[in-house]
Each structure stands twice: as C-alpha cells, then as structure tokens.
Amino acid sequence: MEPYNPRPASFFDRYAYAIKAMVILFLMMILLIPTVMISNIIGERQNYHQEAISEVTSRWSGEQNVTGPVLAIPYVTPGTTGDTFAYLLPEQLSINGELMPQTLKRGIFPVAVYDSKLKLTGRFSTEPLSKLNIPASAFRWDRAVMLIGITDLRGIGNQVQLTWNGQQSLFNPGVMNNDLFESGIQTPVSLQPRDTGIATGNFVLDIGLKGSGRIKFSPVGKTTSISIRSSWPDPSFDEAFPPQTRSVSEKGFSATWQVQHLNRNYPQSWSGSKFNIRSADVGIRLFMPGGTYQQSSRAIKYAILIIGLTFFIFYFMELSQRRAIHPLQYMLVGLALCIFYTLLISISEQLNFALAYVISSGLTIGLITMYVAGAYKSGRIAAAIGGSLVLLYGFIYVIISAEDQALLMGSLGLFIILAVIMYFSRTIKWNKLSDKASIAE
Known part of the structure; x- marks a missing residue:
C-alpha cells in the first residue's frame, strides 16, 4: 500500500x-x-431647492439692499448741453429697523422671508462739495434730488414720505441714471446755500420693506450707526463689517454697527460714476439651520x-x-x-x-x-x-x-x-x- x-x-x-x-x-x-x-x-x-427659492422670491420679493440716502445735485459744465450730477453723502446716518421673519414653503423646501420696518434719520451738509473744484454758481440747487437705492422695488410696502427740515414730500420710483445703483426711489429736496455758502438739511423717513433671505445696508454716512432687531434665532452676519455688538438667542437677535467714513473706500462727495458705494455693505442673512x-x-x-x-x-x-x-x-x-x-x-x-x-x-x-x-x-x-x-x-x-x-x-x-x-x-x-x-x- x-x-x-x-x-x-x-x-x-x-x-x-x-x-x-x-x-x-x-x-x-x-x-x-x-x-x-x-x-x-x-x-x-x-x-430644486434653489428653484423653489427663486419661485417664492419672484412672488414675494428678493434680497434687499438699501443704499442711501444720497443727494444728487446737477451742475452745468461749460461747453456741454446736459447736466452732470454731483453726489453728496450724509454727515450722519442712523438706521433703526426691525425684521419680522417667516418661513414659506414651496413643496418640502423652506424659504426664509421677512417684512421690515426701517427708520432712517440723519443730516446733510454741502460743505464737502467745495472740494470738487466746481463753482457754486454752477450748481442747480433747485433741482437737487434725494435718492435711495432699493434692490427690489416690489418689496416696498408703504408710500415712503420724506421729512426734510420739517417739510414733507413723497418719493417716486426710479433713478435718473445708473451712476450709483440700478433701481431705487427719488424725491426733490429744497437745497439753498446760506450766506456762508453751505446748506444743511435734516431728514427723517420710514420704509416698510419686504424681502427674502438677506437684507443689506450701505454705510453712506460720514458716521453711520445701524441697529437691527428680529425674532429670527439664526442670523448670519457675513458682509464687509461684523456687528459691533450682537445678542443672539432662541427668541431672536439684535445687532448694531458703527461705521466711519475712514472704514470705506469712497469720499463724501464726487461727480459721475467713480465709486461703488455698495463695497462696504453690512447686512444680515436669515440663516436656515441644518445645512441639509x-x-x-x-x-x-x-x-x-x-x-x-x-x-x-x-x-x-x-x-x-x-x-x-x-x-x-x-x-x-x-x-x-x-x-x-x-x-x-x-x-x-x-x-x-x-x-x-x-x-x-x-x-x-x-x-x-x-x-x-x-x-x-x-x-x-x-x-x-x-x-x-x-x-x-x-x-x-x-x-x-x-x-x-x-x-x-x-x-x-x-x-x-x-x-x-x-x-x-x-x-x-x-x-x-x-x-x-x-x-x-
């Protein structure tokens, strides 16, 4: 074997x-x-979510950017037939506002929208115009206009009324050119220099504004203070300047900004379309928690x-x-x-x-x-x-x-x-x- x-x-x-x-x-x-x-x-x-947001905002109102107020003062240039505009920013600007948020749904997709109540107060002085080397006699003071840039005019919920040195006037839609912004509202103002050659004006106005997702403000004042409060518990502050103070809780938030003219890259006055006055915006995004x-x-x-x-x-x-x-x-x-x-x-x-x-x-x-x-x-x-x-x-x-x-x-x-x-x-x-x-x- x-x-x-x-x-x-x-x-x-x-x-x-x-x-x-x-x-x-x-x-x-x-x-x-x-x-x-x-x-x-x-x-x-x-x-799909972005499409839902676009559909909701097309019916409600889109993101809002409030820029101004700005004074546009026409002046005559020798040898030309049309007016050229000089733009003047306020010496002081205070914006106080409240956002009333809500969540709308398109199918299963949520979209954050808001109503807002904004109060703008401040003061103008024509002194910075003297640095433009434009003769005072060239300015057409009687045709001065106050401009406010608003991204989506569909969101305006009230007839905006200006109180200028105690006198009231109503805003009308539209802007005369695209030097500063593409859409907004305007109203004429009474601007006559005194014996000193300087005109001043105090203003107060209230805006009810609807928007979605985000709201931004341009700090156009030589000194700008902004105070916003809301019941939205998840804000995101993601623009050029963070808030100076903020308080965020489950009941909502409040935030304040203080911006000086030295913090931005444009002067108090200029002519033409030389500067982007939205380059130093501050703002708030209504953050949707989860980031699914x-x-x-x-x-x-x-x-x-x-x-x-x-x-x-x-x-x-x-x-x-x-x-x-x-x-x-x-x-x-x-x-x-x-x-x-x-x-x-x-x-x-x-x-x-x-x-x-x-x-x-x-x-x-x-x-x-x-x-x-x-x-x-x-x-x-x-x-x-x-x-x-x-x-x-x-x-x-x-x-x-x-x-x-x-x-x-x-x-x-x-x-x-x-x-x-x-x-x-x-x-x-x-x-x-x-x-x-x-x-x-």
Whole structure:
C-alpha cells in the first residue's frame, strides 16, 4: 500500500486570503459608483431647492439692499448741453429697523422671508462739495434730488414720505441714471446755500420693506450707526463689517454697527460714476439651520472610509473566526451602507440633519447587525459588528459637525483606527493562514 502523500497546496490555496483581500478591494471600487450617483442626487436636490427659492422670491420679493440716502445735485459744465450730477453723502446716518421673519414653503423646501420696518434719520451738509473744484454758481440747487437705492422695488410696502427740515414730500420710483445703483426711489429736496455758502438739511423717513433671505445696508454716512432687531434665532452676519455688538438667542437677535467714513473706500462727495458705494455693505442673512445638502455632501465624501472600514471588520472576522464570507455578502453589506446616504438625504429634508443622521445610521446598523446574526447564528459576532459600526458612524458624525476642526479630528481618528488595526492584526500568523491550525488567540 502506497503511503498517503497529501496534495501540495496550490497557489490559490496558499494565497486565498490575499486573493480575497483583492476581491474585497475591487468590490469597494465598484461601490463607489452608487456613491457618485447619490452625490449627483444631492446636487439635483440643491437645484430644486434653489428653484423653489427663486419661485417664492419672484412672488414675494428678493434680497434687499438699501443704499442711501444720497443727494444728487446737477451742475452745468461749460461747453456741454446736459447736466452732470454731483453726489453728496450724509454727515450722519442712523438706521433703526426691525425684521419680522417667516418661513414659506414651496413643496418640502423652506424659504426664509421677512417684512421690515426701517427708520432712517440723519443730516446733510454741502460743505464737502467745495472740494470738487466746481463753482457754486454752477450748481442747480433747485433741482437737487434725494435718492435711495432699493434692490427690489416690489418689496416696498408703504408710500415712503420724506421729512426734510420739517417739510414733507413723497418719493417716486426710479433713478435718473445708473451712476450709483440700478433701481431705487427719488424725491426733490429744497437745497439753498446760506450766506456762508453751505446748506444743511435734516431728514427723517420710514420704509416698510419686504424681502427674502438677506437684507443689506450701505454705510453712506460720514458716521453711520445701524441697529437691527428680529425674532429670527439664526442670523448670519457675513458682509464687509461684523456687528459691533450682537445678542443672539432662541427668541431672536439684535445687532448694531458703527461705521466711519475712514472704514470705506469712497469720499463724501464726487461727480459721475467713480465709486461703488455698495463695497462696504453690512447686512444680515436669515440663516436656515441644518445645512441639509451641504452636510449630506460632506457625509458622502467619507463613504469610502465607512465602506472600507466596515469591510475590514468583516475581513478581520474571517481571519480570526475562520468563518468564510462570500463576496456577494460583502456586496449586500456595501449596498446597505450606500442606502444609508439616500435615507439621510430624504429624511433630512423632513427633519433636522442630526435627527436624520441618527435615524438613518440606526436603520443601517440594525439591518447589517440582524443580517450578520441570521447568517452566522452568532449574537456575539453580530453585537461586535453592530458596536463597531456605532463607533464608526459616531466618529463620522463628529467630523461632519466639527467644520473648523474636521481635519484635525479626522486625522487623529484615522491614526487611532490604524493603531487599533495594527494592534489586533499582530496576533495573526500571516505566513500560516493556509494552515487550518494557524490562528493565534
């Protein structure tokens, strides 16, 4: 009887786990395709949201930018037939206002809009005109006009009335040219220099203005003070100047600005279209909390990390427990991880992002945990897989939430994960994986 000679291990037997690792890596690359498709879905939903905003604002009113008041004084230039305008800014400007916000919806998409009550007071002096080298006799004082730039005239909710040195006049729509702004309102003012050659005027006016999303003010006064209050709990101050003081709570906010003429890049008077007086605007955006699509977009960037680490957990289980996992099972788990993102997007459109993340990750982790428990008849393995996924999804959420510290926290987290992997993998006898008795405990 011939002695039994066991068949030498083939190449595939000897390197079965290495081949399996390459198959898993290939599956990870395949699963990046649906994540790209989901990323495109996020972009489409963002576009739908922008379309909803455009539709609501087309009926309500768009973002508003209040610029002025500015005095436009025509003067005659020798050798020309038409008038040229000199523009004069106020010595003092005070803007006090209140925003009454509300949220409108187009389908499932919310849009922040507001009504506002604004009171503008201040004082003009013609003294800065003396620096323009224009003879006083060239000015046509009787045709002076007060201008106020307003981005969307549909938002004006009252007949704006000017009180100028105790005399009242009504504003009319339109501006005489585009030197300062493209749309606005105007009214004539009585401006006659005294014996000193200087004319002054005090003004008061009230504007009821509707808008959406954002409101901005141009600090055209030599000294400008702005005070705005509202019941909106999530303002964003993202223009040229931050507020000097601010108070934000769940009941609303109040903010004040103090801007001097030295803080801006245009003088108190000039002629023609030399300067952009909206370059130093201050303003408020009615921030919609949650940042649903932005945070979802950030979350999907970590898809490769979630899929890769989850697959590693399963692969490590194969090595340590000698329980073979079919590539199709890897694919099913990977698809469950991809569906997490569609759940996250759809639920976050109805709820806030944090709650949507908890629900989506809970459903995904629960599905994978039950699948492992049913497939391998082991509550211990299923609990280990579920616990690992809870930690992983929690780690990803911390990175998403910490915008400023995301890189630092992500780097430290990955370093810790790598350290854990290296620690547990050190007990595996890689050179004996083909031997059934090789795994070290």
